[in-house]
Amino acid sequence: MSQRIYQDAILRISEQEQRTSLESSNIIADSYRMTSFLRELLAQMKQHVLMKGFTNKAEEIEFFRKVKPQILGKLMYYNRVYRVEISCPVAEGKCRQKYYSGELQLLKHEYQDQIVNSDFFRYYRSGRTDLDHEYFELGKINFDSGLDSYVFEIDSQFSTYYDYKVASIVASELMYSHLMSKIKPDFVEVPHDKEFYWSDSKNALIELLYALHAAHSISGGRVGIRKITAVLQVLFRIKLGDIHHAFHRMKVRGGSRTAFLDRLKTSLEEYMDKEAS
Template identity: 45%
Template sequence: MVKTAIYKKLLAEIAAKENEADRITGDLIGQAAVMIGLLQGILMKLREHLLNTDQITTTEEIEFFKFVKPQVLGKLIFYNEVYRIETTCPVSGGKMYRKYLSSQIKFLKRNHKAYSDPDFFRYYRSGRTDRDMEFFTRGQLRNFTGIDSSYFEADPAFSTYYDNLLSRIIAHDLLYAYLLTRIEPQYTLPEGCNDFPDEFQWTGTKNALIELIYALYVTGVISNGKIGVRKITTVFQWLFKTSLGDIHHAFHRMKDRAGSRTLFLEQLKDSLEHYMDKDL
């Protein structure tokens, strides 16, 4: 079965392919097209791997449908939407351009309300795990009242219904950040920053960067606390050309860490104090 180490390697490969596609194509449409093909292939391989596995534990099944498949499918939905938006955009600048992107944000918000199950949305955002067996193992859905009709089109051997719902939540977060940087230039990098040398990159873990982002957000040191965590995340993602995925869920996992929950911040403090002591 897909273990945690394999899952992390898979996401790292996807991130590397994103950077490679960006360098090769040089435009969002080209990058989206490349990533759609790549992610479709990965999704098919995951399905084949799962269906050919004779024995799978409940823990492994939950891991697959809560962490593995939604990250891949969520990115696939995201890049498909990026391709649609970029290829139908009537102009490349000006008022009409901003109006078009604003309409896409409004559409995104309306669509988000349409497919979101409020109870599940709160469950996921809060980082709870007590109903994971109900949401992320197959054959558990008993109440069909009010569920999205896409459930009846899904492959029951490769879906729990809620993994698809989670994929759309992940795609929604990515799309919101993407549209925000397109419509509000103040949340994108200054001109020329996209030409930073390759060595200018975040070399720590994604969790470390998310920990730093939340620390900056909750202390209110950016724009007097008037900027939301998603907008701050958008800037850091553009700055370091990296995708942080669903930062809310990553943050809630940090809250359940064994030992220190602010590992990276403590490392920053110790490193800085050590550097200061060298000059004494």
């Protein structure tokens, strides 16, 4: 029962994000809307956990290592986007670029100081799980290890302390992509050829272009993701917007992370079978 609730929560985030563009014209309203949505969703998850608890330790560890950090991390991310954008200079140009560059440097400093320089970060990044019972089970907080002061403010019935650490990693990486897209936007004017255009979703094309880039299928991998994006935007008459943010959402979405590529494979195999018959 709980697993279905967790999966449904992640799916609801994905669906809400599909309706959120974070483009310049509505970025403040969209980020505020996502912050409100995620705050309410996190409150619902807390109520469920406090009322129902966990079936076993494995479920508890999965919740605090994977489920809650996705919700909390994105809540932290969208809230920061809102705070950054609402204070951003209105006019385009050097002033705005300087503002975003300053925010990026601040983020890098925080990331290096608060996240990277820790044993837990190396543990988490390595994919290890042998200490999960210490990091992601309730009531296991070790105050002797010199924890950050906010540990005294967390709800020990709904936090292991390290779920917040993972959420901070998620939020920082998403924010990095957002700021980079503002400093070096992938904007390309699209020609008006009505007979040739991309008719699937933007996320599908982004998934495809990252796959081509990862496989070094274009120019032996010597062409960067931005150049591939620019070419495909012109070719298919589409503006993809913040591809880095979309890609990070794919990495943490529920179900298959390669939904479009899976569909391509199935469609091609069905087409081959039809041609052979």
